[in-house]
Amino acid sequence: MNRSNFVSPRAMFEVLEILAADPDAKLLAGGTDLIVQMREGRVSPRTLVDLSRLSELSCIKLRHDTLHIGCMTTFNQVARNPLVVRHAPVLAQAARQVGSVQIRNQGTIGGNLANASPAADSIPPLITLGAKAEVVSKDGSRSLAVEDLLAGVGVNTLLPGEMIAEVSFSLPAPLARSAFVKLGRRKAMAIARISMAGLLVLSADGLVTEARLALGAVGATVFRALEAEATLLHKPLDRSVVAACLRAVQDTVAQKLGRRASATYKREAIRGVAEELFFQLVPELGAP
Numbered sequence: 633m634n635r636s637n638f639v640s641p642r643a644m645f646e647v648l649e650i651l652a653a654d655p656d657a658k659l660l661a662g663g664t665d666l667i668v669q670m671r672e673g674r675v676s677p678r679t680l681v682d683l684s685r686l687s688e689l690s691c692i693k694l695r696h697d698t699l700h701i702g703c704m705t706t707f708n709q710v711a712r713n714p715l716v717v718r719h720a721p722v723l724a725q726a727a728r729q730v731g732s733v734q735i736r737n738q739g740t741i742g743g744n745l746a747n748a749s750p751a752a753d754s755i756p757p758l759i760t761l762g763a764k765a766e767v768v769s770k771d772g773s774r775s776l777a778v779e780d781l782l783a784g785v786g787v788n789t790l791l792p793g794e795m796i797a798e799v800s801f802s803l804p805a806p807l808a809r810s811a812f813v814k815l816g817r818r819k820a821m822a823i824a825r826i827s828m829a830g831l832l833v834l835s836a837d838g839l840v841t842e843a844r845l846a847l848g849a850v851g852a853t854v855f856r857a858l859e860a861e862a863t864l865l866h867k868p869l870d871r872s873v874v875a876a877c878l879r880a881v882q883d884t885v886a887q888k889l890g891r892r893a894s895a896t897y898k899r900e901a902i903r904g905v906a907e908e909l910f911f912q913l914v915p916e917l918g919a920p
């Protein structure tokens with residue numbers, strides 16, 4: 633691991649000045665991805681900008697029916713926060729399944745997004761919640777949908793000098809149901825081999841008025857299964873509707889993976905993951 637210049641600013645404007653002046657500088661949040669990448673020689677930044685002194689970046693606030701989560705908020709804070717647990721249980725559920733206690737205490741939501749892994753656990757729930765990232769630089773700020781932050785495996789769309797300040801989303805409708813299911817390599821410390829998040833909104837007469845399904849670790853980025861979502865819209869959540877949706881999810885995965893080595897395994901695995909997801913979303917239908 634090469635030696636980097638380590639700076640630990642106390643104010644946000646200082647961070648943005650450093651990023652503007654040195655395009656080779658890297659932000660250090662929890663370090664659970666970055667330090668591993670530096671040890672393996674995959675990145676060797678000239679300057680490391682430690683964000684740990686900026687306590688204002690580590691917060692969860694509800695403002696005008698929008699939940700704001702600062703970039704330095706850890707998975708543990710997300711998993712335990714009463715606002716998240718109540719209004720966005722899908723995100724709390726995913727945060728609880730990240731790595732180990734140490735990783736959940738250290739790893740941040742901003743780092744998870746910026747690292748842009750297709751297996752990142754916070755991304756499918758955030759996409760189903762319609763979350764936006766607030767991206768800031770010395771020159772100002774812009775807001776972009778979480779899916780628009782993702783450009784490929786480990787590649788984000790941030791421009792030089794930019795960082796993610798927070799993610800935010802409008803509170804889901806009161807009748808929304810949501811869930812996250814992940815299949816890992818082992819019970820603990822598992823990066824997802826395949827994951828899926830779902831958020832459904834039902835009308836008072838039981839028809840699906842909104843459906844968002846996001847798949848992780850299937851393509852180069854997390855993405856929405858739009859065709860599967862369409863099978864649910866304006867329908868009651870009965871067994872035949874759910875069965876059609878499961879088939880559409882499997883078709884989407886098969887198309888996405890083509891002849892890749894993992895295709896045979898993942899085509900089967902997604903069926904189990906999607907069945908479990910719908911079991912959690914529609915428990916009244918019972919086990920598949």
Ligand SMILES: Cc1cc2nc3c(=O)[nH]c(=O)nc-3n(C[C@H](O)[C@H](O)[C@H](O)COP(=O)(O)OP(=O)(O)OC[C@H]3O[C@@H](n4cnc5c(N)ncnc54)[C@H](O)[C@@H]3O)c2cc1C
Nearest residue numbers: 659661662663664665666731739740742743744746753796
């Ligand atoms: C043993 C182990 C198990 C793991 N298990 C899981 C798991 O189950 N699920 C999962 O999703 N991940 C897992 N991870 C990966 C990792 O913990 C997460 O991706 C974590 O969220 C990264 O956050 P961090 O704060 O540690 O980021 P860092 O490592 O500090 O940073 C990651 C990258 O993001 C950049 N960055 C950080 N913050 C910002 C910001 N605000 N704006 C712009 N760029 C920024 C950094 O410069 C760096 O390039 C695991 C890692 C390990 C080592």
